[in-house]
Amino acid sequence: MIVNENMVVLSHERIAENIYELVLQGNLVDEIKAPGQFVHVKVGKGIDPLLRRPISIASHDPEQHTMTLIYRAEGKGTRLLSLVDRSERVDVLGPLGNGFSVEGQRKTALLIGGGIGVPPLYGLSRKLVENGWEVKHILGFQNESVSFYENKFGELGLTYVATVDGSLGSAGFVTDVISEEKPDFDVFYSCGPTPMLKALERQLEGKHGFISLEERMGCGIGACFACVCHKQDDPEGSSYVKVCSDGPVFPAGAVLL
Amino acid sequence: MIVNENMVVLSHERIAENIYELVLQGNLVDEIKAPGQFVHVKVGKGIDPLLRRPISIASHDPEQHTMTLIYRAEGKGTRLLSLVDRSERVDVLGPLGNGFSVEGQRKTALLIGGGIGVPPLYGLSRKLVENGWEVKHILGFQNESVSFYENKFGELGLTYVATVDGSLGSAGFVTDVISEEKPDFDVFYSCGPTPMLKALERQLEGKHGFISLEERMGCGIGACFACVCHKQDDPEGSSYVKVCSDGPVFPAGAVLL
Amino acid sequence: MKSLQIELPGLSLKNPVMPASGCFGFGREYSQFYDLSELGAIMIKATTEEARFGNPTPRVAETNGGMLNAIGLQNPGLKGVMENELPWLSQFDVPIIANVAGSQVEDYVEVARVISSAENVTALELNISCPNVKTGGIAFGTIPEVAKELTEKVKEVSQVPLYVKLSPNVSNIVDMAKAVEAGGADGLTMINTLLGMRLDMKTGKPVLANKTGGLSGPAIKPVAIRMIYEVSQQVDLPIIGMGGIQSAEDVIEYFYAGASAIAVGTANFVDPFVCQRIINELPPLLEELGVEHISELTGRSWGKHESSTVHST
Amino acid sequence: MKSLQIELPGLSLKNPVMPASGCFGFGREYSQFYDLSELGAIMIKATTEEARFGNPTPRVAETNGGMLNAIGLQNPGLKGVMENELPWLSQFDVPIIANVAGSQVEDYVEVARVISSAENVTALELNISCPNVKTGGIAFGTIPEVAKELTEKVKEVSQVPLYVKLSPNVSNIVDMAKAVEAGGADGLTMINTLLGMRLDMKTGKPVLANKTGGLSGPAIKPVAIRMIYEVSQQVDLPIIGMGGIQSAEDVIEYFYAGASAIAVGTANFVDPFVCQRIINELPPLLEELGVEHISELTGRSWGKHESSTVHST
């Protein structure tokens, strides 16, 4: 069930340049079904910013009823959000969308994240490890100062880091890591900027995988048709998927990027 | 000089139903010339509420660099203002306008305030007493629960209170008190809702006095022509006064109410 | 709530609050939050003859106190709406207002003819004012004579009362209202979105793929109030008002201006419970205002019920 | 700041930032806050032939993200402006744009003739768009042919270049722009306020004594951006843009849309230092954007300088 709750801020920390980790507590957490779902956050009470902001659930703890969001303070809304203090409340609508499916027998998963696409992969990785999967990670960042969670991923499995300027890990993109390291895997999971996802779909064509998309949203629940994408098998037609309610996770190759 | 300063909140207390007393500290206080001047307060940093709110300076302490505002939390802006905490800052433009003139030899003054018109009379009364005047006060409120500062006025001089429902002092309006008590005075000073000022001007016609007006404002400094009133001697013509910069205090009888 | 019941052409409303077209889909999503039967009515997403994908994304952008959208009338088409959406909606005890769109007169007429025959569609809303569609739209929404003719043609085939949705992007809204009144409209809905635009700070290019979009939300409320104020004094049609409504107080302001019912659009995205909340907040607010029935407030700004109110006291 | 210097008809601007007409009086009040010579120019309050008191109060009301005003062109009249205001302003090294208003063609012409002869008036702004004046105003601002004729008549007598201020309350802003271009305008200023209204929750009556008023402030920015985007592609006149500007980022957005300079209105009331602040914030922002001169940004949203930029690199 989707709920709308004023959740309590348990902690709120800057973990990299303009990157914040926000831990929220509330009953909404009980409704989380799968890693990769997201929430829609209202910043402030007023009309400016007016719209909610979609943020992935990075991870959650059902027992403590907490969930962690990791976001980049960039525009008006997220910059304001970064000013919220511990024990204040944040208006959250969620959980929204369908997350990553982690069913099936134990296999090896390759998780590929770029920038603020990295957070939901953390919850996914934990879940996979819990279910006995082997996980490998490739994390791409602009540079070291905006990188985060490398160690946390490292604790769960093999972790490659690539930065555009080479300030951390190898220099280049996540696709370069794949070309070079040729990691073995059964399923890949990816979240990041659309150009990265496009490149990945080309590079990993034929492989079984899932990608998580971003799109500008209005309602976040499937009612307004703001976040619609064409399907790859009907690129000009009227069939479509909604990122907010049919996604944000789709099988690789399903959606026209 | 008019300054724009983020003043520090030294204290902020509810002193009656929906009535708040806000003590601010800053260099702006050094610029205050006379009781009856006001400040223009920006509530919040955003665009809603957009405009500043005019609030009278109830009193000020040049040595502590503090001033006291007393306001009713009523609409969007003042209700938001009432949520500001101690040690936060408030964006204030001021001091604005011309206050009550307290020059001249020592005499007896009658101060007549209604509702949220009462606050500036407190600073005025203190100033008059300081200058050796005798002061008498008539304070009108809707009812007891929204009344304030009766005792503080009482410490400075004879103080009558009237409430519409008789829950405090005599039942009725300030004009009823005047009719009944016929207090002696040389100069009267008044601030309150326009209907009250109108009634007073009629009742006290021929007496020497000053009234402080309220008008919806844009700029608060005389530039936008929002707060303009006709003069009584040219009720249809193009001559005018601006409440914000020519006032808010005018000699009784000067302005068409 | 007796104080909220309203009778309008085709519409027996439990209360005057309904979601605005395009901001509530066909109801499915919001039915997760509350019982849609609580609503006064539902204005469903615009329906066109053929299914449409609409404009490329990004389709929405935020502005100060508002938002822009350029959805481009995406919808499953007349057949899809008739076969899937309306039957699903029939489980609720709520009148449906079908928003009818098209590119040319024939499309409009065909959609109106068919959709007005659906059992739970009790009124049509003729969308002559969608700013996000390249063909046709603009002339229908801005030239009185063209609007009148379209209204006539649609009215001819409609089996239910016809409301025409006016665009605010005109020099003279009263002329438009009078034209559609003359064309036989049974009511008006107003306003649709103001045409606006946002540019990206980094690229300098429009944020919306469609470049321009329709401005909605609190920012436009003063424009809507002014137009309803003007129109309600000049035409005899009931008006369903919309534009930036977020609260029961906003609803009251629309009634004062001259509306007989209201719709809530953008606010649903911010608070999915907003319609329900407003419905619940209205009765105590009316009591505070000393009003027995909300319709007494219609047109109070220009004195519509002034004399009758005096007589009744 | 070389990166901010702009040459427009009649206007040698140190920078493209100026206060908008009616929001800065005749400069006296704001001269308490900073040296007016820092400004690109000053658009002074509308001047009419005779002194005017304007509308009854209340004249302003707040809205979500905006404000309404119905000042009604209060001003000291042509004589007062010529004798008191303009001479006082001549102490500053800043071009003055005189906003010319009237009720009929003859008034406009007379004001323009006289005021354009003042030494420090280097351009006129023809106010054909004031929504708060009952007589005349509306037709001048909404009917292209009428606007064209007025432009011609005023242009004939003006000793300085003529900018025409367009009203956003029209169905087709491009037609208006083309009409005044054909009438001989040297530039455009846009936009004036949107016609809006607020009603009082308690009484149900309009908050403004004039009932309706002009909506300004951040709420209207998307409408202004859209109109400038449309007009700048269709006419060859420079545009001074305005509507809701509060920051250097907003200025950049206006340039992207197609403006060659901008004016700041309502924001002066919120922050009396706003024009000065924006002027100071622009150079670092331009540097961040990698732009040498702000005029490179004009029309970037529709690719105005695209080819030339490519050539120069």
Ligand SMILES: Cc1cc2nc3c(=O)[nH]c(=O)nc-3n(C[C@H](O)[C@H](O)[C@H](O)COP(=O)(O)OP(=O)(O)OC[C@H]3O[C@@H](n4cnc5c(N)ncnc54)[C@H](O)[C@@H]3O)c2cc1C
């Ligand atoms: C399903 C989903 C999950 C996301 N998860 C995360 C996350 O875990 N961490 C994170 O940092 N970011 C995440 N994002 C991106 C995040 O939503 C945007 O960075 C954020 O909305 C920008 O808001 P702002 O206030 O910073 O910018 P503004 O410029 O003020 O935003 C203006 C408008 O544009 C929208 N917008 C701007 N950028 C984006 C974007 N990239 N995607 C979608 N809408 C955008 C905003 O939501 C808002 O409506 C996610 C986006 C989606 C769709």
Ligand SMILES: Cc1cc2nc3c(=O)[nH]c(=O)nc-3n(C[C@H](O)[C@H](O)[C@H](O)COP(=O)(O)OP(=O)(O)OC[C@H]3O[C@@H](n4cnc5c(N)ncnc54)[C@H](O)[C@@H]3O)c2cc1C
């Ligand atoms: C010179 C002057 C001194 C004042 N001194 C005090 C004081 O000491 N204490 C106090 O409580 N009030 C005082 N007021 C009244 C105070 O300005 C209003 O109560 C306040 O602006 C209302 O704002 P709001 O956010 O509550 O209401 P909203 O309804 O949100 O206000 C909307 C708009 O209307 C304006 N407005 C509403 N009511 C008034 C009013 N009565 N006068 C002027 N503008 C109004 C607001 O400033 C704002 O622009 C004074 C007014 C003036 C002109």
Ligand SMILES: Cc1cc2nc3c(=O)[nH]c(=O)nc-3n(C[C@H](O)[C@H](O)[C@H](O)COP(=O)(O)O)c2cc1C
């Ligand atoms: C995302 C979105 C989609 C819309 N789609 C339609 C539509 O299909 N048909 C229509 O007549 N109006 C449509 N509108 C306009 C609304 O019905 C309404 O008239 C407008 O948004 C003003 O109301 P608001 O400010 O409450 O949103 C849409 C508005 C939005 C925001």
Ligand SMILES: Cc1cc2nc3c(=O)[nH]c(=O)nc-3n(C[C@H](O)[C@H](O)[C@H](O)COP(=O)(O)O)c2cc1C
């Ligand atoms: C109080 C006020 C008075 C105005 N007076 C005039 C005027 O005399 N002449 C004019 O052309 N525009 C006038 N305007 C319109 C502004 O010049 C400007 O076009 C409009 O406010 C939009 O800009 P903004 O959003 O920055 O305020 C006035 C605006 C306001 C708010």
Ligand code: FES
């Ligand atoms: S955001 Fe509204 S449908 Fe996806």
Ligand code: FES
């Ligand atoms: S408020 Fe602007 S002139 Fe008084």
